[in-house]
Amino acid sequence: MIYVVGIGPGKKELMTFETVNALNESEVIVGYKTYIDLIKEFIKDKEVVQNGMRGEIQRCKDAIKKAKEGKKVAVISSGDSGIYGMAGLILELITKENLDIxxxxxxxxxxxxxxxxxxxxxxMHDFCHISLSDLLTPWDVIQKRLKLAAEADFVICLYNPRSKGRKDHLQKAFEIIGEFKSGDIPVGIVKNVGREGEFKQIVKFKDIDFETVDMTTIVIIGNKSTYVYEDKMITPRGYVL
Amino acid sequence: MIYVVGIGPGKKELMTFETVNALNESEVIVGYKTYIDLIKEFIKDKEVVQNGMRGEIQRCKDAIKKAKEGKKVAVISSGDSGIYGMAGLILELITKENLDIxxxxxxxxxxxxxxxxxxxxxxMHDFCHISLSDLLTPWDVIQKRLKLAAEADFVICLYNPRSKGRKDHLQKAFEIIGEFKSGDIPVGIVKNVGREGEFKQIVKFKDIDFETVDMTTIVIIGNKSTYVYEDKMITPRGYVL
Known part of the structure; x- marks a missing residue:
């Protein structure tokens, strides 16, 4: 039995009951060590299999091995397990080996x-998720999606926006998006959502400082109706008030 | 004080702790009556303000009135409060009246x-949300987004896909999307997620029966890599296994 569990952004309050139940019921917890640290209170003396960044395939293989031994295993992802998380990889491995788990x-x-x-x-209105990491996705696919998403005036949520190894991706993304979105559109930047050091900033598209963005940051670019009131970024749904 | 609360798809297990805390702390619960019914166990003898479909503006105004009286109020949405939910409307009303709540x-x-x-x-890969309801969004905007999202090969999640008053929207959407997506791409249909009568179906894009879809249904259209294994729909992230 493998639970593929999304633990949410980080704090317990944003976990679901099902997540906590799955962690409690599991005998082995498998995950990236940063996320293991976030859920320490639910692990206690359970067996833990953890490793570092880019160790996803090995982690999932380890989880499957433990499940084959008859153990109940929880594989954790931050956020949702099905959005750039471990759900796909676990199911791909199950598929490939035709396993009955x-x-x-x-x-x-x-x-x-x-x-x-x-x-x-x-x-609040139609939006998309685009990951700027080209480790697993060709950069030309990412560029095409950025262009078409901007042309469609989606609210755009950028995942993995900027890392040490990919410092220029965010700026390049803004150049592509800037062809279709006005420089005055609000952009929201949130670092460490629900974790220690949570940081929030709302700027105009043209004024973003790319240096404030790292891998723990989500960047949300508004649509043409998005506005700012005091410290809030609001995209109207279309109600006439 | 107003909590704008997302209750998740329906069952308690998919609620967060913060949601339950907010409901517990509130003196007044405001919501669409179908959703009020889903959280009855958290309401007990609290004051309830409920109304029917399309009563969103009145509900939010009622909530603000109660908050002005000094009461702690929870305005509920199904799913997330910030995605086609009540968060935007509450903040728009606060903005318009420049209220200090x-x-x-x-x-x-x-x-x-x-x-x-x-x-x-x-x-598991870049995706977008598009609502097919043209009550608040012009149909030509929706059509444009459908076309560009399909061209970008996003996984596409359709909200409000089909109602009694808008029976043809889904078929029209499939005609637009079908210009860019192959007829063999998997489409997932889930009705009443996490509620009584949950129903799941995975079909090929060309084989969808529009009659199975109603307003309580989410339709998820895969990208060109999405595949089906047994009863699972999987979009690879790009790992080489």
Whole structure:
């Protein structure tokens, strides 16, 4: 039995009951060590299998091995397990090896939803998620999606916006998006949603300082109706008030 | 004080702790009556303000009135409060009247995330949300977004896909999307996520029966890599296995 669990942005309050139940019922907890640290209180003396960044495939293989031994295993992802999380990888491995292991996907609050709640209501209308990481996706696919999403005037949530190894992606993304979106459109930046050091900033598209953005940050770019009131970023749904 | 609360798809297990805390702390619960029914166990003898469909503006005005009287109020949405929910409307009304009321947005598991967990892992890669309701959004904007989202090969989650008054929207949407997506791409249909009568179906794009879809349904259309294994719909993230 493998639970593929989304733990939400970080704090217990944003976890679901199903997530906590799945962690409690599991004998082995498998995850990226940063996320293991976030859920320490639910682990106690359970067996833990953890490793570092880019160790996703090994982690999932380890989880499957433990499940084959008859153990109940929880594989954790931050946010939702099904959005750039471990759900796909676990199911791909199960598919490939044609394994008979029960899998339960346990959803969670993804980073865009957590960040949006901190900012106000920026994703109240049609929106998309685009990851700027080209580790697994060709950069030309990412560029095409950025262009078409901007042309469609989606609210755009950027995941993995900027890392040490990919410092220029965010600026390049803004150049592509800037062809279709006005420089005055609000952009929300939230770092460490629901974790220690939570940081929030709302700026105009043209005024963003890319240096404030790192891998723990979600960037939400408004649509042409998005506005700012005091410290809130709001995308109207279209009601006539 | 107004909590704008996302209650998740329906069952308690998919609520967050923050949602339950906010409901417990509130003196007045305001919501669409179908959703009030879903959280009865958290309401008990609290004051309830409920009304029917399309009563959103009145509900939010009622909530603000109660908050002005000094009461702690929870305005509920199904799914996440910030995705086609009440967060935007509450903040718009606060903005318009320049009111000094504390607002706390409490996020929840939105329908696409709940449906995805039921289907497998269909939204593991870049995806978008598009509502097919043209009550508040011009149909030409919706059509443009459908076209560009399909061209970008996003996984597409359709909200409000089909109602009695808008029977043809879904078929029209499929005609637009079908210009860019192959007829063999998997489509996941989930009705009543996490509620009584939950129903799940995975079909090929060309084989969808529009009659199975209603307003309580989420439709998730895969990207060109999405595949089906047994009863699971999986969109690979790009790992080489």
């Amino acid at each position: 029960e899998i339960k996907i346990v959803p969670g609050v993804t980073a865009s939803i957590g960040a949006a709640a901190v900012l106000g209501a920026p994703i | 504390e607002i706390k947005i409490v996020p929840g598991v939105t329908a696409s995330i709940g449906a995805a967990a039921v289907l497998g892992a269909p939204i």
